[in-house]
Amino acid sequence: MNEAANTAAPETRIVYCRCAYARVVPREVKDAVLESLSASNLDFDAAPDLCEMSARKDERLREIAAQPSATIVACYPRAVRWLFSGAGFPLDPEKVRILNMREEPAEAIVREILPLAETQQ
Amino acid sequence: MKGGLDLPVLRVALYEGRGARALEPAQRFELLQALLDKGYRVTRVTNGSGAAHSSDGTALAALGRFEDAQPEQAQDGETQVFIRNIEGLSAEQAVGLVEGIRSEAGLREPGGWKPWFPVIDYDRCTNCMQCLSFCLFDVYGASKEGKIQVQNQDNCKTDCPACSRVCPEVAILFPKYRHGPIHGGEIQADDLRREAMKVDISALLGGDIYQALRDRSAKAKSRFSKERDEDRALKERMRCLAKLQDDLDIPAEVFASLPTLEEIQAKAKSAQEKSTAVNGSGAKL
Structure with a gap:
């Protein structure tokens, strides 16, 4: 499920996509992941919809793409990668890993994220 | 673009760093859900690492349980910051505050377009x-x-x-x-x-x-x-x-x-x- 080999790093930026305008990400998965993120000590960015940000060529995508390390919790890695690229801010696969809430169960995603909380304490 | 997508947006920061008490977990989760489903981008900030800071000139609503009185507005570079204390407010009430800020500042209403494109x-x-x-x-x-x-x-x-x-x-x-x-x-x-x-x-x-x-x-x-x-x-x-x-x-x-x-x-x-x-x-x- 990981696109990159990058593992937990203190500076890892976490980005959660709610996919708020469609029903393709199971509600129970995105809620469970958000609840776990919310209950952790992690700082994170939560976006209603990365597709919309891509369409707007949102500068926040540039900031995310420029992070030394980022974990994006969204949908299919191929889709996320080309959404960023389409906005003009290609992701460096060595620095970014993408977790897929359309395919992976919430528990598996949370297992990937929560170790980051320990590193950020 | 449709829905005024090229207009500035209002982002939200849930501020839980120095000078503010942490939100209750249930309150934080409920507020996050409500804001995201309304179409607002939210950043949780606990350590002042600058996660909410942005040079993109957008407006920011900083919500928190602030220990001291805060100015209602401040400027962070090009970003206009609206500060609101949400102590004792329900998620619905806090979202209402955000909607009020957006409306008064003439910022884009989120949502309104299903981002569907190739x-x-x-x-x-x-x-x-x-x-x-x-x-x-x-x-x-x-x-x-x-x-x-x-x-x-x-x-x-x-x-x-x-x-x-x-x-x-x-x-x-x-x-x-x-x-x-x-x-x-x-x-x-x-x-x-x-x-x-x-x-x-x-x-x-x-x-x-x-x-x-x-x-x-x-x-x-x-x-x-x-x-x-x-x-x-x-x-x-x-x-x-x-x-x-x-x-x-x-x-x-x-x-x-x-x-x-x-x-x-x-x-x-x-x-x-x-x-x-x-x-x-x-x-x-």
Whole structure:
């Protein structure tokens, strides 16, 4: 499920996509992941919809793409990668890993994220 | 862009750093859900690491359980910051505060457009321009260097994946589509076989699906004009459209808004000219 080999790093930026305008990400998965993120000590960015940000060529995508390390919790890695690229801010696969809430169960995603909380304490 | 997408947006920071008490976990979760589902971007800030800071000039609503009185407004670089204490407020009330700030500041109302548009996988795209030629709504364009691009995302017809169906390389994604590989999932051998078959069909049709449809329409018109059976002509047209709609998974409303033959011909001519202009000799359309 990981696109990159990058593992937990203190500076890892976490980005959660709610996919708020469609029903393709199971509600129970995105809620469970958000609840776990919310209950952790992690700082994170939560976006209603990365597709919309891509369409707007949102500068926040540039900031995310420029992070030394980022974990994006969204949908299919191929889709996320080309959404960023389409906005003009290609992701460096060595620095970014993408977790897929359309395919992976919430528990598996949370297992990937929560170790980051320990590193950020 | 639709819904004023080019207008500034209001972002929200849940501030739980120095000088503020942490939100209760249930309150934080409920507030996050409510804000996101309303279309607001939210950053949780606990360590003042600057996660909420941005140089993009957007406005920021900073919500927190502040220990001391805070100014209602501040400036952080180019970003206007609206500070509100949400001590004792429900999620609904806090969202109401945010809506109030957005409204007073004249910022874009979030939502209002389902972000549905094609995304190109350039690892697969061969720049054949078939998508540009096929799309009737000018979603595609070409860069100065002649590279196919998605240029008018909000022209795309919601839930219509037709261009991805004509792409011979499975290079067009719609991240909100239900099925793979169009939704961005990994491409399987079966998908490639299906695409190869599609190319063959396209070749059989003469390489131009519009031309094929036009020819078919002309033949049908000729046949039915001879037969003078309008009901039969209409039934045949409906049958063909239903089959095409089903095959390509195209929403009924897209079919209902299809342009006239003249408009299609003008579009094809324009696409040809664009392609010729950017590629010199012209891409195959």
